[in-house]
Amino acid sequence: MSATFLGTPAFPTAARAALADTQLRRNLAHATGTIRAKRAAVVGEVDEWERLRLAGAALKDRTLRHLDTYLVQLEESLTRAGATVHWARDAAEANRIVVDIARVHGTDEVVKVKSMATAEIGLNEALEAAGIHAWETDLAELIVQLGEDLPSHILVPAIHRNRSEVREIFLREMGRHGKAAPRDLTDTPAELAAAARAHLREKFLRAKVAVSGANFAVAETGTLAVVESEGNGRMCLTLPEVLVSVVGIEKLVPTWADLDVFLQLLPRSSTGERMNPYTSMWTGVTPGDGPQEVHVVLLDNGRTDVLADEVGRQALRCIRCSACLNVCPVYERTGGHSYGSVYPGPIGAILTPMLRGVGHDTQLDSLPYASSLCGACFEVCPVRIDIPEVLVHLRTKVVDAHRGEPKVQNLAMKAASWALSDARRTAAAEKVSGAVGRVLRGTKRRAPGGRGVLGALPGPAAAWSDARDVPVPAPESFRAWWARTDGGRRGNGGAK
Amino acid sequence: MSARDEILGRVRTALRDVPGTETPADVAVDRPEPRPTTHEDVELFAERVADYKATVVRCTPEDLPTHLAAALEGVPRLLAPADLPEDLRPADAILDEQLTTAELDTVDGVLTTAALGIAETGTIVLDHGPGQGRRAATLVPDRHVCVVRTDQVVADVAAAVARLEPTRPLTWISGPSATSDIELDRVEGVHGPRTLIVLLVG
Ligand code: SF4
Numbered sequence: 162m163s164a165t166f167l168g169t170p171a172f173p174t175a176a177r178a179a180l181a182d183t184q185l186r187r188n189l190a191h192a193t194g195t196i197r198a199k200r201a202a203v204v205g206e207v208d209e210w211e212r213l214r215l216a217g218a219a220l221k222d223r224t225l226r227h228l229d230t231y232l233v234q235l236e237e238s239l240t241r242a243g244a245t246v247h248w249a250r251d252a253a254e255a256n257r258i259v260v261d262i263a264r265v266h267g268t269d270e271v272v273k274v275k276s277m278a279t280a281e282i283g284l285n286e287a288l289e290a291a292g293i294h295a296w297e298t299d300l301a302e303l304i305v306q307l308g309e310d311l312p313s314h315i316l317v318p319a320i321h322r323n324r325s326e327v328r329e330i331f332l333r334e335m336g337r338h339g340k341a342a343p344r345d346l347t348d349t350p351a352e353l354a355a356a357a358r359a360h361l362r363e364k365f366l367r368a369k370v371a372v373s374g375a376n377f378a379v380a381e382t383g384t385l386a387v388v389e390s391e392g393n394g395r396m397c398l399t400l401p402e403v404l405v406s407v408v409g410i411e412k413l414v415p416t417w418a419d420l421d422v423f424l425q426l427l428p429r430s431s432t433g434e435r436m437n438p439y440t441s442m443w444t445g446v447t448p449g450d451g452p453q454e455v456h457v458v459l460l461d462n463g464r465t466d467v468l469a470d471e472v473g474r475q476a477l478r479c480i481r482c483s484a485c486l487n488v489c490p491v492y493e494r495t496g497g498h499s500y501g502s503v504y505p506g507p508i509g510a511i512l513t514p515m516l517r518g519v520g521h522d523t524q525l526d527s528l529p530y531a532s533s534l535c536g537a538c539f540e541v542c543p544v545r546i547d548i549p550e551v552l553v554h555l556r557t558k559v560v561d562a563h564r565g566e567p568k569v570q571n572l573a574m575k576a577a578s579w580a581l582s583d584a585r586r587t588a589a590a591e592k593v594s595g596a597v598g599r600v601l602r603g604t605k606r607r608a609p610g611g612r613g614v615l616g617a618l619p620g621p622a623a624a625w626s627d628a629r630d631v632p633v634p635a636p637e638s639f640r641a642w643w644a645r646t647d648g649g650r651r652g653n654g655g656a657k
Numbered sequence: 658m659s660a661r662d663e664i665l666g667r668v669r670t671a672l673r674d675v676p677g678t679e680t681p682a683d684v685a686v687d688r689p690e691p692r693p694t695t696h697e698d699v700e701l702f703a704e705r706v707a708d709y710k711a712t713v714v715r716c717t718p719e720d721l722p723t724h725l726a727a728a729l730e731g732v733p734r735l736l737a738p739a740d741l742p743e744d745l746r747p748a749d750a751i752l753d754e755q756l757t758t759a760e761l762d763t764v765d766g767v768l769t770t771a772a773l774g775i776a777e778t779g780t781i782v783l784d785h786g787p788g789q790g791r792r793a794a795t796l797v798p799d800r801h802v803c804v805v806r807t808d809q810v811v812a813d814v815a816a817a818v819a820r821l822e823p824t825r826p827l828t829w830i831s832g833p834s835a836t837s838d839i840e841l842d843r844v845e846g847v848h849g850p851r852t853l854i855v856l857l858v859g
Contacts, residue, residue, distance in 0.1 A: 216688035392834035392849030469671035
């Protein structure tokens with residue numbers, strides 16, 4: 162019961178498919194527009210917002226430049242507070258640690274609160290392979306999981322689904338995995354949320370082991386914080402006997418007193434609220450209150466590679482607020498799936514290739530180009546990550562990695578003129594286009610405005626047209642039309 | 658090599674450009690100071706809590722019993738932390754002496770005090786000390802009635818963090834639970850208490 166981003170085509174191809182999906186585009190435009198307006202309003206309330214941003218960026222820089230010191234300090238604080246600390250070099254190691262903890266407790270299920278880190282490492286798939294169900298408890302993640310689907314936005318992962326689709330998924334799937342949805346379920350969001358409450362409560366009350374991430378980890382005290390809205394986080398962090406938190410090594414902040422800067426920056430940038438409904442903080446084990454066995458898995462999985470890149474390092478300041486997604490003209494039109502990663506949008510376009518490395522994968526190498534470099538992402542970023550700067554830096558790295566290979570674009574231009582100069586070849590291109598279109602969307606593609614567009618051109622032009630919409634050539638050339646109709650004065654003067 | 662040593666080694670290699678003499682304090686951080694509390698903050702707190710679709714009732718200590726009774730109407734089985742001050746505790750309240758989670762699921766509401774309130778964000782913070790119950794007690798029941806004294810209200814988030822003790826578990830609550838996951842339509846009340854009533858006394 163899971164889907165992965167594996168095999169996502171390069172950004173331009175995936176984006177083109179998404180562009181043809183009008184439902185998706187409407188949902189996205191509505192979502193990003195609404196959140197943008199809310200954010201702007203609550204950010205405007207804070208007189209010293211710019212100073213807060215600078216403080217947030219500086220605190221994260223301080224952490225990152227001395228990360229070894231802070232990691233060791235965090236480990237000590239956590240251990241002192243009764244938590245067990247694990248270190249994971251990569252996804253496989255982190256997954257193994259979590260699976261082993263679940264196994265020791267003889268459980269075949271865990272409840273999960275939404276966490277980008279566990280999505281990044283594919284923890285749910287690893288648990289399932291070990292015969293352990295991982296129940297996502299965030300409403301949107303539940304919709305995504307029950308629909309065997311992929312998240313499309315950091316904050317509202319199911320934004321590509323509308324209410325009637327959610328109702329169908331709940332009616333069809335909930336009963337297969339636990340408490341069924343009421344048969345008379347309507348598609349009002351309140352009723353759908355109530356169905357999720359009833360379905361998940363059963364799981365919260367019986368789960369022995371919970372898995373979370375953390376928004377922040379305080380080195381000085383060993384305090385972890387999870388910021389959320391629905392209360393599923395509180396359920397996971399409080400009710401089970403065992404809690405495992407997978408924490409990226411960039412999530413640290415130096416001291417308890419530093420936390421308030423981020424607690425001000427995050428909710429306003431993220432959901433556009435002064436404060437999110439619930440924030441939970443815990444420091445190891447509290448006797449008689451909450452989980453009595455607490456594990457923290459410190460995850461590298463490519464982060465030290467990002468850290469080693471002096472320009473790209475700033476991406477590790479990211480607090481995953483998703484503000485950069487909501488202002489991005491490219492994201493707004495293509496949605497999250499096109500980025501082929503759990504980290505979509507502008508931050509995904511820089512973080513994903515840096516975490517996995519450039520120069521060995523077309524999909525990854527295409528991501529730094531998924532931007533018009535308009536700079537809106539930098540302006541909203543609460544920790545002032547200069548995403549355009551990193552994008553340009555990564556483009557250079559991609560080009561450097563491919564030096565010596567034939568100049569793809571020149572070759573493709575020549576090929577395109579060859580293909581378009583002959584009606585027969587064009588027809589072949591249209592046929593290919595149709596096939597590609599059907600494979601991608603099951604519909605004939607239309608450019609914005611309804612104009613027909615060609616998909617991939619055949620032969621060597623494919624590489625070039627992959628990244629562009631080539632207008633469908635008219636069935637009759639202008640010269641042929643002029644000759645046939647005497648410039649429109651004769652016969653059928655209209656176009657064929 | 659252990660994963661720990663390997664990761665720490667990678668971190669050190671990655672940071673080769675950072676001069677060995679640099680200390681964390683060398684990375685300057687200029688940050689806004691906590692704002693001092695003024696008497697307008699109580700009003701602001703009440704307003705902002707209400708903004709989140711929580712119910713806010715302002716009252717004097719003398720009126721409190723009347724308002725408390727009203728807030729607890731329709732709650733046949735009320736849970737109270739065993740150390741809730743006696744003058745707040747209704748006679749028929751069930752005391753939480755480590756009830757099981759299943760037992761918690763059978764009560765209809767819970768009554769607690771709080772550690773502090775934050776005016777700017779309309780937040781109540783529980784540090785789960787005396788009168789506030791353990792975390793599960795304010796989570797599983799469907800109604801949370803919380804008594805906050807006006808002298809517990811601080812101006813902003815920075816002031817709250819400065820006052821709180823991080824070694825305690827902390828729950829920050831800004832309105833009842835909510836979701837906007839379906840078409841961005843806000844629905845109040847998902848997993849936590851669907852009704853939050855704040856009695857602001859003083
Ligand atoms: S890059 Fe900045 S704006 Fe984007 S998600 Fe991260 S913190 Fe938010």
